[in-house]
Amino acid sequence: MASAFEPSLSMSTSRPPIGGPSLADTLPSINFGFDELRDRMAKFTAKFDAFIEQGRKRVLEERNQFHMNVAELQEDQRMKKKDIEILQLKTNTYQQTIAKEAAETREMQAAIAELTAQRDRQAAARDVLKEQIAATQRDIDARLAAQRAHQAQLEAQARYNVPELDFWVTNLCLRIEGAGAEDRLKFVYTHLDEKNWEREAWFELCTGSRDYDVRHCRPKLERDKVEKVLERVNETRELVTLLKGMRELFVEAMRS
DSSP: GGGHHHHHHHHHSSSOOOOOHHHHHHHHOOOOHHHHHHHHHHHHHHHHHHHHHHHHHHHHHHHHHHHHHOOOOOOHHHHHHHHHHHHHHHHHHHHHHHHHHHHHHHHHHHHHHHHHHHHHHHHHHHHHHHHHHHHHHHHHHHHHHHHHHHHHHHHHHHHHHHHHHHHHHTTTTEEEESSTTTEEEEEESSBBBBTTTOOEEEEEEEOOOSSOOEEEEEOOOOOHHHHHHHHHHHHOOHHHHHHHHHHHHHHHHHOO
C-alpha cells in the first residue's frame, strides 16, 4: 500500500526545495491500518481454512459414519434375511411334518376302519357259524334221540319177535344172512317154484333209517308192488308183514 504513494514521494525528493519546507511535508500523516487489515485477513484466512478443514473432516466423518451405518444396515438386513430364510425353512419343514403326520393319521384311521369292519364281519360270521353249529347240534341231538328211541323200540320189539321170527323162518322157508353192511340184512327164500324147490329168491332190507327200505332183490320185482308192501310194514312196524308180502311177490313173479 505504501508503494502507491512512492511516486509522489520521489517527485518531492527529486525536486529541490525552494526556500522552505515542501508541500508534502506539510500534509498530515494518514494511517490506513494496512498491517492490521493484513493481520485480520490472515486470521480470517486461518479461521476460514480451519472452518473448511473442520467442515471437510466433519463431512468425511459423516460420510464414513454414513457408510458404516449403511454397512450395519446391510449387515442387519443380511442377518434378518438369513433369519427369514431359516424361519422359512423351519416353516416348510414344519408344514411338511404336519402334512406327513396328517397323511399317517389318515392311513391309520383307514386301517382302523378296515380292521373294525373286518372285526364286525368276523363277528357276524362267528355268530352265524355259532347259530349253524347250534342248529346242527340240535338236529344231531334230535336224530340221536330218535335213533335211540327207534333202537329201544327195535330192542323191545325184538324180545317179542325172536320166537315169532323163528316160527316164520321155518314156515316161510327162508334164512337170514348178512348183506355186507351193518344196516342191511339179506332174506333168502326157497320152495317158491313148484318145479324147483331149491331155486332161491332174495331181497336186501335196509334198516339204517326209521322206515324200512328194500334196495335189491332177485328175481327183479315191480317197484310199485314193493312200495305197497313197505308202506304196510312201516305203518304197522311188523316184520312178518314184510316177509309174507315179499314171499307172495316172489311166488307171483316165478309163476308169470
